[in-house]
Amino acid sequence: MLTRPSPVIVPATEQHWVDAVAALAPAFAAAVAADDAAARLPLDHLQAIHATGLDAAFLPREHGGEALSYATLGAVVRALAAAHPAVATVWLMHIGAAHGLVTLSAPEEAAFFAAELRAGRRFSNALSEPAGGNFFLASQQDATPAGEDWTLTGRKVFVSGSEAADHLFLNSRIDGAPAFFGVTVDDTVSFPPIEETMGMRATRSRTIVFEGTPLRRARLCAPPAPDYANLITVGFAFLSIGIAESAIDAIAATANRERGGSKLADVQWVRQDTAAAWAEIEAARLLAERTAWLADQGSPEAMLAATESKMHANEVAKRAAAVAVRVGGGGGYLLTSPIQRIFRDAQAGALMAYSVPFSQDVVGGWVLQPA
Numbered sequence: 001m002l003t004r005p006s007p008v009i010v011p012a013t014e015q016h017w018v019d020a021v022a023a024l025a026p027a028f029a030a031a032v033a034a035d036d037a038a039a040r041l042p043l044d045h046l047q048a049i050h051a052t053g054l055d056a057a058f059l060p061r062e063h064g065g066e067a068l069s070y071a072t073l074g075a076v077v078r079a080l081a082a083a084h085p086a087v088a089t090v091w092l093m094h095i096g097a098a099h100g101l102v103t104l105s106a107p108e109e110a111a112f113f114a115a116e117l118r119a120g121r122r123f124s125n126a127l128s129e130p131a132g133g134n135f136f137l138a139s140q141q142d143a144t145p146a147g148e149d150w151t152l153t154g155r156k157v158f159v160s161g162s163e164a165a166d167h168l169f170l171n172s173r174i175d176g177a178p179a180f181f182g183v184t185v186d187d188t189v190s191f192p193p194i195e196e197t198m199g200m201r202a203t204r205s206r207t208i209v210f211e212g213t214p215l216r217r218a219r220l221c222a223p224p225a226p227d228y229a230n231l232i233t234v235g236f237a238f239l240s241i242g243i244a245e246s247a248i249d250a251i252a253a254t255a256n257r258e259r260g261g262s263k264l265a266d267v268q269w270v271r272q273d274t275a276a277a278w279a280e281i282e283a284a285r286l287l288a289e290r291t292a293w294l295a296d297q298g299s300p301e302a303m304l305a306a307t308e309s310k311m312h313a314n315e316v317a318k319r320a321a322a323v324a325v326r327v328g329g330g331g332g333y334l335l336t337s338p339i340q341r342i343f344r345d346a347q348a349g350a351l352m353a354y355s356v357p358f359s360q361d362v363v364g365g366w367v368l369q370p371a
Contacts, residue, residue, distance in 0.1 A: 081242025
């Protein structure tokens with residue numbers, strides 16, 4: 001896909017991590033259709049990423065990591081999403097949950113979770129609830145006091161990669177207020193039969209049932225510092241951008257095939273629609289990179305900008321995928337075509353919390369607030 005230089009660049013000392021992911025990406029791309037068709041959690045791909053040392057490198061320096069930049073995070077997520085969106089999504093949830101637990105936990109527990117990440121243990125986020133809607137960070141489930149600790153009985157939904165998780169970043173309500181815990185999966189945690197999604201099927205996003213699951217006071221997380229930017233929140237927009245870029249690649253591959261001595265790439269409306277989609281993707285990328293830049297500066301504006309960039313990138317991915325469907329025509333509907341999968345995967349970002357309608361309502365309120 002055509003690219004232009006950006007003012008936000010990966011630090012030279014971190015570029016080798018992006019190169020390592022780029023080296024893995026072709027193998028991931030070769031498996032994406034089969035993984036989607038089988039709704040197979042691509043644990044082998046995730047383990048390949050871990051084997052590079054990338055997961056541990058995102059840890060804070062005091063826990064043996066390199067405290068990699070958000071610019072690098074964006075570049076990694078974007079490259080993974082272009083090759084295999086489910087890998088990108090599950091990896092982002094994994095590294096975001098682990099990083100959050102290490103950053104927000106008490107020192108002893110932070111050291112434990114950091115060691116678990118380095119050892120290759122898997123992490124997932126258990127935040128969304130059946131009655132939570134867009135307010136997925138404001139739990140509707142009350143924990144039950146159990147001495148100095150608590151227990152949780154309830155459900156979490158749409159937990160990506162959960163069946164392979166060793167630890168969960170989980171929220172519950174304590175004395176009417178939201179609280180977040182590190183929870184180790186045990187025999188109080190179960191997984192009902194999966195209800196498969198239409199797109200990103202290989203994330204194995206599913207429901208978790210908790211029956212008296214211990215919530216230990218020692219693993220109660222502290223509130224984030226004002227300058228802390230959650231990796232998942234910053235990375236979300238890059239998921240959709242990577243998918244949108246794969247849509248452009250599919251358009252180019254389809255449009256440049258010879259058909260009776262002519263190519264769709266020479267047709268005016270194809271060129272015009274492709275140009276519009278490409279410009280929107282570039283704009284979404286710059287917006288997402290600005291968010292990463294703000295996060296790297298420790299700016300409290302980063303989380304606000306992340307809402308804007310996710311909202312825009314989600315819709316851009318859907319529009320780019322729709323162009324791919326138009327260019328692909330009937331052939332794009334065939335299961336052998338990557339276009340039908342890209343179109344399905346492109347819808348997912350807008351549904352992930354915070355959803356596009358919710359984000360639009362919030363951002364619109366900011367814009368319309370009297371000066």
